[in-house]
Amino acid sequence: MTMTLTNTGLIDLADTTVREANATLQAATEGAFTLANPGGKHALACGLQHPVSVTIKGHCGYYAGGMNKLAEITIEGNAGTGVAENIMSGTVRVTGDASQSAGATGHGGLVVIEGNASARCGISMKGVDIVVGGNVGHMSAFMAQAGNLVVLGDAGPDLGDSIYEARIFVRGSVARLGTDCVEKEMRPEHLEFLADILTRAGMEADPTEFRRYGSARQLYHFKIDNAGAY
Amino acid sequence: MTDQSNPPGGTPRTTPVKSATFDDYTLSEIRRAAATGIYDIRGGGAKRALPHFDDLLFLGASMSRYPLEGYREKCETEVVIGARHAAKPLVLKTPITIAGMSFGSLSAQAKEALGRGANAAGTSTTTGDGGMTPEEREHSNKLVYQLLPSRYGMNPDDLRKADAIEVVVGQGAKPGGGGMLLGQKINERVAAMRTLPEGIDQRSACRHPDWTGPDDLEIKIAELREITGWQVPIYIKVGASRPYYDVALAVKAGADAVVLDGMQGGTAATQNVFIEHVGIPTLAAIRPAVQALKDLGMHRTVQLIVSGGIRNGADVAKALALGADAVSIGTAALVALGDNDPKWEDDYRAMGTTAGAYDDWHEGNDPAGITTQNPALASRLDPVAAGRRLANYLGVMTLELQTIARACGKSHVLNLEPEDLVALTVESAAMAGVPLAGTSWIPGQS
Numbered sequence: 001m002t003m004t005l006t007n008t009g010l011i012d013l014a015d016t017t018v019r020e021a022n023a024t025l026q027a028a029t030e031g032a033f034t035l036a037n038p039g040g041k042h043a044l045a046c047g048l049q050h051p052v053s054v055t056i057k058g059h060c061g062y063y064a065g066g067m068n069k070l071a072e073i074t075i076e077g078n079a080g081t082g083v084a085e086n087i088m089s090g091t092v093r094v095t096g097d098a099s100q101s102a103g104a105t106g107h108g109g110l111v112v113i114e115g116n117a118s119a120r121c122g123i124s125m126k127g128v129d130i131v132v133g134g135n136v137g138h139m140s141a142f143m144a145q146a147g148n149l150v151v152l153g154d155a156g157p158d159l160g161d162s163i164y165e166a167r168i169f170v171r172g173s174v175a176r177l178g179t180d181c182v183e184k185e186m187r188p189e190h191l192e193f194l195a196d197i198l199t200r201a202g203m204e205a206d207p208t209e210f211r212r213y214g215s216a217r218q219l220y221h222f223k224i225d226n227a228g229a230y
Numbered sequence: 231m232t233d234q235s236n237p238p239g240g241t242p243r244t245t246p247v248k249s250a251t252f253d254d255y256t257l258s259e260i261r262r263a264a265a266t267g268i269y270d271i272r273g274g275g276a277k278r279a280l281p282h283f284d285d286l287l288f289l290g291a292s293m294s295r296y297p298l299e300g301y302r303e304k305c306e307t308e309v310v311i312g313a314r315h316a317a318k319p320l321v322l323k324t325p326i327t328i329a330g331m332s333f334g335s336l337s338a339q340a341k342e343a344l345g346r347g348a349n350a351a352g353t354s355t356t357t358g359d360g361g362m363t364p365e366e367r368e369h370s371n372k373l374v375y376q377l378l379p380s381r382y383g384m385n386p387d388d389l390r391k392a393d394a395i396e397v398v399v400g401q402g403a404k405p406g407g408g409g410m411l412l413g414q415k416i417n418e419r420v421a422a423m424r425t426l427p428e429g430i431d432q433r434s435a436c437r438h439p440d441w442t443g444p445d446d447l448e449i450k451i452a453e454l455r456e457i458t459g460w461q462v463p464i465y466i467k468v469g470a471s472r473p474y475y476d477v478a479l480a481v482k483a484g485a486d487a488v489v490l491d492g493m494q495g496g497t498a499a500t501q502n503v504f505i506e507h508v509g510i511p512t513l514a515a516i517r518p519a520v521q522a523l524k525d526l527g528m529h530r531t532v533q534l535i536v537s538g539g540i541r542n543g544a545d546v547a548k549a550l551a552l553g554a555d556a557v558s559i560g561t562a563a564l565v566a567l568g569d570n571d572p573k574w575e576d577d578y579r580a581m582g583t584t585a586g587a588y589d590d591w592h593e594g595n596d597p598a599g600i601t602t603q604n605p606a607l608a609s610r611l612d613p614v615a616a617g618r619r620l621a622n623y624l625g626v627m628t629l630e631l632q633t634i635a636r637a638c639g640k641s642h643v644l645n646l647e648p649e650d651l652v653a654l655t656v657e658s659a660a661m662a663g664v665p666l667a668g669t670s671w672i673p674g675q676s
Contacts, residue, residue, distance in 0.1 A: 022456045042449045047386055047457030062446070063453040067386040082440035082450075086384055101440040105381040107425070123439040124381060126425040143435060145425045165427060220430040221413060222268060 007031030007052070013038055021045075025071075028052045040080070045073050051090070065092040068109065084111045087128055100137070103130040106147065112201045119156070122149040125166055131201035141168050142178065150197060152205050160213050168213040169194060171205060182216040270502040271410070273335075273591030273601065274561060275403050275494040275538060280511040282494070283545040285658030286651050287667060290637045298636040305632040306642040309556050311533045312394060312463020312486035315455070319463055319486070320372055320394055322556065323352025324628045325643060326546055329491075329537050329560035330376050330396065330467070332358025334411055334420040335498030335591070336564075337608035338365055339616070340600040343567050345369030346613060347620025351628070356396060356558075358498075359409040359434055361423050362388040369613075374465065377454070379408055380434035382424035386457055395454055396465040397447070397485075399438075399476075402495030402538045405469025405509045409434030410499045414594040415603045444479040451484045465489050470515035470538065471508075477522040481532050489558065490519050492538030496561040498601070499592030512538035512549075514661040517648075520553030529553065530644075543630020550631075551646035552662060566623035567616040568598045 007028050011021045014037040025033060025045055032053040038044055038060050045054045046066035056064065059077040069088045074095070081099045084092035087106040094102075097115035104120065106128025113121075113130070119137035122130045127146040135153035142158070144166035154172035161178025168181075169190070177183075186208075194207035248254065259270065291297035298305060312319040328348050333341050335358060345366055348355045354372035361383015362375055375392030377384060389395065400406060411420075411432040421428040441450045451464050466480040467489035480488045492512025497505065516536055523529040536549045537558035549557050561569075570578075572585040577597035581590065591601035599611035635643045638650045652667040653659035659666040660673035 018456065019460070023459070026459075043453040043456045046453050049386065062449045063440070066453050067389070067457055069386060081446065082453075085440045086381060086386070088385055104439040105384065107385065120439065124435065126381075142439075164430075220427065222431050 008033065010034045010036060012036045013041060013044075018043060022047065025052065025054060038077070042080070045071070048073070048090075059096070068092055078115070079113075083113075084109075084128075087111060097134070098132075102132075103128050106130070108147075110197075110200060112203075116153065122147070122166070125149065129197055131197060131203060133203055135172070138175075139178070141166060141181075144168070148193070148197065150194065150201075150210070152203060160215075162219065163213075163215045165215065169210040170213065171210045174211075174213070177213065180216050180219045181213055184212045184214045186210070186212045271412070271499055271592055272502050272505070272589040273497060273499050274505070274589045275496040276506055276509075276511075277589075278506055280494065280539075281513050281655065281658045281661055282511065282539055283513060283548045285513070285654045286548050286662055286664065287654065288544075288547065288551075288634055288638055288650050289652060291639045295639045297639050298641060300633065300636055303636065303641070305636050305640065307628055307632065309533070309644065311535070311556060312465070314463075314486045314528075314531055315460065315484065316394075316463040316486055317459075317461045318393075320354060320374075322354060322372070324624060325550065325556035325631075326351070326540075326624055326627055327353050327374075327535065327556055327558045328355040328563055329495070329558040330356035330358045330374070330398070331560055331564075332360035332409075332411075332498065333363045333366060334358070334360040334415060334423070334603070335601060337599055337602050337611065338363065339608050339611040339613045340564070340567060341366045342369045342613035343611065343616035343620060344563060345371075345373075346617025347563070347566070347624060348372070350617070350621035351624035353624065354393065359398075359411075360420065361385075362391065363423075367391055376467075378434070379436060379438045380424070381439065382426075382434070389454070390458055392458075392462060394463040394465060394487075395458070396467050396489060397451065397454075398467045399447075399480075400469035400471075400491075401467065401497060402469045402491030402493050402509055402512070403497035404500045404504045405471045406436060407500055407504055407508075408436035410497075410592070412499060412592045412594075415592070417603045420603060444483045447483040463487055465535070467491060469493075469495075470510050470512065473510075473515040474518035474522045477519040477534070478526060481523065481526050481528050485532060487533040487535055487555075488519070488523075489535045489537065490515055490554075491558075492536070494539030495537050496564075511661070512536060512540075513658060516549060516552040516554060517661070517663040523553075530555065543627040543632075544634060546627055546631045547634040547643070547646055548651065550643055551650050552648060552664075555644065562623070563620055564600055566620045567600055568611060568619070569596070569600050571598055574598055 008031040029050045035056045038058045040061045042061035048071035049069040051070045054073045056075045061080040063082045065073040065084045070090045074093045078096035079094045079098045085104045087109045089109040091110045093112040098113045098117045100118045102117045102121045103111040105124045107126045111130045114133045116134035121136040121140040123142045125144045125147045131150045138156035141160045145164040151170045155174045157176040158178035160181030191207045309325045355370040356374040374394040378398045413429040463486035465487040466485040468476045470492045493509035533555035535556045536554040574597035596602040599608045651664040
């Protein structure tokens with residue numbers, strides 16, 4: 001089922017199945033690939049586990065770059081639900097907008113959305129760094145456990161609801177903070193971190209324009225007096 | 231016997247009557263809630279009396295059909311799970327599997343023992359909400375890896391090590407609820423596996439983070455297959471609530487097998503009110519689920535694995551006769567390992583409970599060393615000996631299952647059928663869709 005491409009080449013999804021394309025990419029241990037005519041297909045370039053480079057020329061459906069390890073994936077277009085879900089390492093970049101649950105549950109690596117991200121961006125994130133050039137939708141960083149969500153635009157309602165130890169940085173406005181999410185002091189190490197990750201994401205922004213949000217840690221244990229918080 | 235309520239020469243009194251509505255348990259729970267301000271959290275499944283497999287009986291062979299010789303003629307027990315789409319379906323020597331239970335809720339010793347017991351019986355074990363440990367992979371020849379809403383510990387490497395993947399939509403003890411693990415059990419290792427602060431009260435999500443309905447789930451399953459190369463079966467687990475529709479939608483979403491967990495199915499921890507008042511009994515769930523598979527032409531193509539209150543070979547036989555392909559055990563497996571053993575009675579008493587009733591598994595003080603992360607308590611469980619006990623128990627259940635199947639004239643346990651059964655009560659007849667014993671009446675059907 002794996003195509004004969006060896007560590008480089010063009011895969012045209014107009015005449016190649018998703019299974020064949022993914023099997024080829026998953027088998028490659030290095031090199032650069034281009035996926036042409038993605039046509040909104042789902043689960044493209046998912047489960048990669050080697051340091052290959054993949055450029056997808058167009059819009060993707062759900063779960064593009066899902067569970068990525070080590071690979072550098074660029075989607076030249078928009079991405080559907082769950083782009084880079086559960087990413088472990090490597091980079092997934094979307095030059096357009098991303099639908100719901102971008103970078104959901106990611107454990108590591110970098111997800112860059114150059115446009116806007118929809119609801120639940122970074123939901124349950126577990127260590128991934130996510131940089132969004134535009135806005136993020138409601139319930140972003142919901143139950144976020146670890147990692148960093150950096151938003152250059154605005155954040156929708158209930159940002160960081162029930163957040164654990166993840167950090168959120170927003171340059172624009174926040175419609176409403178979620179339960180147990182509070183604004184925190186921006187210290188020098190945070191400015192340093194922002195300068196670094198913005199550079200890695202290829203974004204231009206002044207770190208001093210951002211505000212930091214994180215957990216108030218008031219809901220880490222069951223207490224009856226917290227019942228009204230939910 | 232002297233009637234103490236009417237002493238001779240005294241004024242007659244009526245015997246004190248306790249309310250059936252406000253019984254001793256209810257009163258104690260009201261007092262406990264008033265004193266503590268928190269709902270009751272416990273482990274296990276529904277404890278209330280429910281229509282169950284005991285309400286069904288088998289019709290042994292007689293004039294109209296002949297039995298198989300009990301100790302001579304073969305009665306096959308092997309089942310194959312997940313051949314619909316997977317290149318490598320699971321082949322089990324017995325249709326009794328071990329249900330999902332996490333490292334975290336259980337000690338490492340208990341997880342090892344489950345693997346050892348299942349291996350000896352030729353069946354599978356299942357991870358839980360917290361990921362796969364190297365130890366359980368090592369000790370389980372056939373390991374089912376759960377994909378849960380929390381995604382704690384989820385990673386593609388373990389996904390590819392799994393022999394099957396189980397997408398958990400819900401469980402019988404709490405359909406619509408998420409996982410729970412209180413701080414006493416979130417030690418350093420458990421916290422690291424779940425990327426959580428040590429010692430917090432963990433409350434997992436109840437909805438998956440990246441799909442919201444069966445149409446999305448179909449795409450999610452396609453992604454899982456792409457990551458695992460279409461090699462291993464993918465199950466969908468649902469808590470029993472609307473089994474006809476849930477099973478139909480699971481088939482539509484592309485499941486190779488459906489795990490259906492009734493309200494007697496256990497949990498590591500959740501609210502007692504959830505366990506006892508949400509979901510339906512296992513007995514009531516099987517026939518609608520089987521009907522959904524038959525209506526779609528998928529019965530025996532998509533396997534149905536039933537769990538929730540399976541205790542012995544008769545329960546297994548009845549589940550299979552109603553149309554299941556296999557069963558899962560959780561609570562019973564823990565009891566086989568040593569849970570609630572009377573030999574720890576002094577310890578149970580010290581905690582204000584007794585052997586057989588201990589269900590505060592979330593507190594992590596299990597004297598049997600099973601539902602704990604306390605190293606001293608966990609060391610009480612010898613995983614080799616406990617694994618042997620589980621293997622014995624699985625073997626006995628399988629023999630009991632074969633005994634009943636042979637008596638009904640079946641050369642394979644999957645040949646058991648509803649026509650082999652009758653019900654003892656009107657309720658169980660209606661739920662199971664089999665006649666009330668001694669009649670041809672199936673309530674709701676005839």
